[in-house]
Amino acid sequence: MPHPKLIIIGTIALDNISTPSGTVKDALGGSAVFASYAASFFTKPGIVSVVGKDMPKAHLKLLRERGIDLQGLQHVKNSFRWGGSYQGDMNEATTEFTEVAPLLQFKADLPEEYRDAAYVLLANIDPELQLKVIAQLRKPKFIALDTMNLWIDTRKEQLMKAIRQADALIINDGEARQLFNTSFIRHAAEKAMKLGLKYIIIKKGDNGCFMFSRNKAFATQGYPLRVLKDPTGCGDSFAGSIMGYLAMKGNTDENTIRKGIIYGSVIASYNAQDFSLNQLKRLNQRLIEKRYRIFLDMRHFGH
Amino acid sequence: MPHPKLIIIGTIALDNISTPSGTVKDALGGSAVFASYAASFFTKPGIVSVVGKDMPKAHLKLLRERGIDLQGLQHVKNSFRWGGSYQGDMNEATTEFTEVAPLLQFKADLPEEYRDAAYVLLANIDPELQLKVIAQLRKPKFIALDTMNLWIDTRKEQLMKAIRQADALIINDGEARQLFNTSFIRHAAEKAMKLGLKYIIIKKGDNGCFMFSRNKAFATQGYPLRVLKDPTGCGDSFAGSIMGYLAMKGNTDENTIRKGIIYGSVIASYNAQDFSLNQLKRLNQRLIEKRYRIFLDMRHFGH
Numbered sequence: 001m002p003h004p005k006l007i008i009i010g011t012i013a014l015d016n017i018s019t020p021s022g023t024v025k026d027a028l029g030g031s032a033v034f035a036s037y038a039a040s041f042f043t044k045p046g047i048v049s050v051v052g053k054d055m056p057k058a059h060l061k062l063l064r065e066r067g068i069d070l071q072g073l074q075h076v077k078n079s080f081r082w083g084g085s086y087q088g089d090m091n092e093a094t095t096e097f098t099e100v101a102p103l104l105q106f107k108a109d110l111p112e113e114y115r116d117a118a119y120v121l122l123a124n125i126d127p128e129l130q131l132k133v134i135a136q137l138r139k140p141k142f143i144a145l146d147t148m149n150l151w152i153d154t155r156k157e158q159l160m161k162a163i164r165q166a167d168a169l170i171i172n173d174g175e176a177r178q179l180f181n182t183s184f185i186r187h188a189a190e191k192a193m194k195l196g197l198k199y200i201i202i203k204k205g206d207n208g209c210f211m212f213s214r215n216k217a218f219a220t221q222g223y224p225l226r227v228l229k230d231p232t233g234c235g236d237s238f239a240g241s242i243m244g245y246l247a248m249k250g251n252t253d254e255n256t257i258r259k260g261i262i263y264g265s266v267i268a269s270y271n272a273q274d275f276s277l278n279q280l281k282r283l284n285q286r287l288i289e290k291r292y293r294i295f296l297d298m299r300h301f302g303h
Numbered sequence: 304m305p306h307p308k309l310i311i312i313g314t315i316a317l318d319n320i321s322t323p324s325g326t327v328k329d330a331l332g333g334s335a336v337f338a339s340y341a342a343s344f345f346t347k348p349g350i351v352s353v354v355g356k357d358m359p360k361a362h363l364k365l366l367r368e369r370g371i372d373l374q375g376l377q378h379v380k381n382s383f384r385w386g387g388s389y390q391g392d393m394n395e396a397t398t399e400f401t402e403v404a405p406l407l408q409f410k411a412d413l414p415e416e417y418r419d420a421a422y423v424l425l426a427n428i429d430p431e432l433q434l435k436v437i438a439q440l441r442k443p444k445f446i447a448l449d450t451m452n453l454w455i456d457t458r459k460e461q462l463m464k465a466i467r468q469a470d471a472l473i474i475n476d477g478e479a480r481q482l483f484n485t486s487f488i489r490h491a492a493e494k495a496m497k498l499g500l501k502y503i504i505i506k507k508g509d510n511g512c513f514m515f516s517r518n519k520a521f522a523t524q525g526y527p528l529r530v531l532k533d534p535t536g537c538g539d540s541f542a543g544s545i546m547g548y549l550a551m552k553g554n555t556d557e558n559t560i561r562k563g564i565i566y567g568s569v570i571a572s573y574n575a576q577d578f579s580l581n582q583l584k585r586l587n588q589r590l591i592e593k594r595y596r597i598f599l600d601m602r603h604f605g606h
Contacts, residue, residue, distance in 0.1 A: 183531075184527075184528065184529060184530075184531070185527055186527045186528065186529045187529065189527075204510065207507065207510040207511075208510075208511075208522075208524060210524065210527060212527075216600065217527055217597070217600075217601050218600075218601055218602075218603075218604070219511075219523075219524035219527075219601045219602070220522075220524070220602075221511060221513065221522035221523070221524060224487075224488055224489045224492075224513060224515075224520055224522075225487065225489065226487060226489050226490065227487075228486075228487070255604055258603075258604035259604050261604075262604065294520070297519065297520075297521075298520050298521055298522045299521075299522070299523075299602045300521075300561075301521070301558055301561035301562050301564075301565060
């Protein structure tokens with residue numbers, strides 16, 4: 001069996017989603033799905049997740065065909081399900097329902113082949129499970145951790161413990177303000193550095209993102225889309241792209257992460273153009289490089 | 304008398320402002336003030352505006368000492384006054400009161416020396432007055448027009464007429480969506496090009512800005528501040544910086560405008576650090592270039 005360079009822990013979900021552009025039912029979703037699919041443009045990641053017997057075989061086949069390793073899947077009766085809707089501010093979903101029982105059964109045991117992974121993305125999931133994964137790693141080179149307001153509200157202590165063991169925190173701007181109790185992302189970044197993080201990547205939805213390290217800041221706008229159907233999974237595909245790119249390059253210097261952030265912005269912007277994985281399924285290297293070059297030009301001013 | 308390369312029409316105001324950081328009363332403000340002060344770091348602009356006898360002499364002296372030409376001022380009894388407050392979203396002011404009588408007396412007559420100006424900033428003011436200025440110009444090279452939701456609501460026809468005669472429209476993202484009746488700034492930009500504009504610069508407050516031309520997009524984030532006391536005048540100082548930079552360079556190619564936008568972002572970010580013109584008064588070339596270089600590094604990823 002191959003030893004994936006990048007492993008991703010997160011959810012595999014069946015999503016019901018409603019946006020001004022339409023609705024989908026039982027669509028493939030979840031943080032590990034978007035993140036690993038995005039990462040698969042750069043490397044062959046392994047997923048650590050839990051999945052129910054109700055998950056259509058075609059969904060798992062789709063992932064397998066992208067070279068995503070599924071031996072880290074734990075099989076249970078029902079899949080995690082999430083219902084969400086977007087109105088007005090497309091950067092924030094309203095949760096309509098969640099069926100979390102499968103996540104409570106999830107043990108987050110790593111297959112033997114995953115314990116030597118150098119790159120680890122702890123995608124959005126209970127920090128308790130993120131900590132379990134960290135404890136099983138033998139020689140991680142770069143651990144990135146994503147989270148959400150739910151865990152800040154309900155699992156702050158475990159979340160902080162997990163963050164202290166990560167290299168990079170990937171978080172929404174509102175959540176960064178909440179977690180670090182400040183109005184200014186600059187202060188949030190300074191507090192993040194004091195926890196021992198090397199990087200904090202602050203996502204601002206279609207307003208782009210910032211990355212702060214100890215002495216530097218990096219920033220990009222989002223791609224100005226003509227169509228935005230469903231932002232679900234944009235944050236996950238952004239994080240997955242960055243980690244896939246780092247794993248491909250075998251390098252975690254700041255400049256490589258900056259390039260990864262641009263690839264992440266490219267792939268996340270495509271993701272928003274259609275529901276579920278529909279747009280990522282149409283994506284290829286040529287389209288990715290095309291939009292990457294537009295990002296280059298959007299930033300250039302002949303200095 | 305000198306012939307200013309750049310003239311700026313807009314307001315000179317006495318502002319009462321309240322933000323989470325404090326309040327000021329009778330502070331120097333107005334679109335022409337912030338724009339011309341910012342432009343004065345690059346060129347010696349002339350102002351076309353109306354001012355009351357109640358305006359403290361020190362305020363006008365401050366402008367004169369920056370090399371700003373005041374022969375385009377019309378003197379009336381009372382100054383334009385604006386009261387505004389910011390809560391929560393610092394990108395949007397709530398207007399508490401306006402005293403607009405002076406603006407109704409304002410004739411917007413250009414001194415003879417101003418009619419040959421190559422660079423013209425029609426800062427935020429009644430579009431009727433912007434049109435009057437345009438009609439007096441002999442050989443404008445580059446006209447930029449700023450506006451606000453009030454004029455979209457109450458003077459749409461005159462505003463559209465003025466926009467059709469401008470080279471660049473500088474506008475907030477919410478106002479761009481309102482003016483062009485779309486959710487997507489990309490669509491707004493396409494509609495702007497159809498009106499004959501060469502550029503539309505869409506301001507997103509502390510989320511930075513986009514510039515669109517016929518075939519290209521340019522984008523930057525705002526500077527990540529540690530302190531934000533009062534955003535009043537940020538949009539005006541941004542526009543004034545761009546136009547001052549173009550006038551200094553004597554050039555309106557797209558790359559020069561892109562650099563001007565970065566200078567505008569630098570100066571607007573400083574402006575937000577204190578009330579009224581307090582921070583701009585402390586500014587110098589060294590501080591401007593220092594933050595400009597940070598913007599360069601924030602954008603760089605070794606491509």
